[in-house]
Amino acid sequence: MSLEQKIRAIAGTFVLSSLALGWWVSPYWFLFTAFVGANLLQSAFTRWCLMEDILKKVDRRRVA
Numbered sequence: 001m002s003l004e005q006k007i008r009a010i011a012g013t014f015v016l017s018s019l020a021l022g023w024w025v026s027p028y029w030f031l032f033t034a035f036v037g038a039n040l041l042q043s044a045f046t047r048w049c050l051m052e053d054i055l056k057k058v059d060r061r062r063v064a
Helices: 003-024 027-046 050-063
Strands: none
Touching: 003 027, 003 050
């Protein structure tokens, strides 16, 4: 799986999970949905993604 596919899968999982938690647990979980959306939007303009940096560091540690 490519890095881009991993990022999209993680973002989709975060959004769907936080929507479910917001519906059944607490509306405050919708703030996490907004956070993920804001990060996706800023990464479209800045070409920098925090999750990309995290995944690269995790992959480097796994290889070493």
